[in-house]
Amino acid sequence: GQQLNQSPQSMFIQEGEDVSMNCTSSSIFNTWLWYKQDPGEGPVLLIALYKAGELTSNGRLTAQFGITRKDSFLNISASIPSDVGIYFCAGQPLMNRDDKIIFGKGTRLHILP
Amino acid sequence: NAGVMQNPRHLVRRRGQEARLRCSPMKGHSHVYWYRQLPEEGLKFMVYLQKENIIDESGMPKERFSAEFPKEGPSILRIQQVVRGDSAAYFCASSPVGGGTDTQYFGPGTRLTVL
Numbered sequence: 001g002q003q004l005n006q007s008p009q010s011m012f013i014q015e016g017e018d019v020s021m022n023c024t025s026s027s028i029f030n031t032w033l034w035y036k037q038d039p040g041e042g043p044v045l046l047i048a049l050y051k052a053g054e055l056t057s058n059g060r061l062t063a064q065f066g067i068t069r070k071d072s073f074l075n076i077s078a079s080i081p082s083d084v085g086i087y088f089c090a091g092q093p094l095m096n097r098d099d100k101i102i103f104g105k106g107t108r109l110h111i112l113p
Numbered sequence: 114n115a116g117v118m119q120n121p122r123h124l125v126r127r128r129g130q131e132a133r134l135r136c137s138p139m140k141g142h143s144h145v146y147w148y149r150q151l152p153e154e155g156l157k158f159m160v161y162l163q164k165e166n167i168i169d170e171s172g173m174p175k176e177r178f179s180a181e182f183p184k185e186g187p188s189i190l191r192i193q194q195v196v197r198g199d200s201a202a203y204f205c206a207s208s209p210v211g212g213g214t215d216t217q218y219f220g221p222g223t224r225l226t227v228l
Binding site for chain 1 (some may be wrong): 118146148153154156157158161169172204205217218219220221222
């Protein structure tokens with residue numbers, strides 16, 4: 001089945017640093033989505049991307065839909081303690097007939113004191 | 114407007130028992146999706162339901178698992194004769210009619226532990 005490769009698996013950074021994570025797939029996606037999951041909670045949508053090349057921002061977060069439609073990245077600028085959590089890329093493969101979402105395994109963001 | 118509600122938040126069962134997980138979608142939403150999350154993993158699609166219909170159950174194990182979304186009441190994910198491997202967090206998401214992937218709102222999840 002379709003798989004998403006998300007990297008890095010974990011990141012340990014200092015407060016104030018910028019963060020970059022990415023996601024690649026073996027097949028073309030219609031839509032790329034980036035979620036954040038806090039401990040004990042469900043994922044919350046951060047950014048949705050719909051077109052190849054699209055670059056979208058949400059506050060300190062910026063995400064791009066890759067030109068090949070097989071990848072996406074998420075950047076977080078000037079990280080703050082509340083950015084800690086798990087970030088998931090997800091998307092809808094081109095061949096999907098319905099709206100089920102395929103998720104990556106997540107990038108775990110830790111901020112060092 | 115209340116978000117997606119799931120209960121119980123935590124459920125402990127012994128091997129062989131049944132687990133029933135409930136999901137109440139957001140008001141006005143008639144599509145429900147169930148996902149399973151194992152530790153250190155992303156969410157994996159299980160089943161997609163509309164009121165009284167199963168639209169796609171391609172991600173659901175063929176045995177012991179069933180799901181329903183009746184005309185009235187919450188959606189239920191039922192796991193019969195649970196085994197240790199069923200221990201996971203189960204999330205549901207709901208979306209409105211005509212909504213796309215970006216309109217799925219997730220509940221807080223039910224964490225199932227099988228002893």
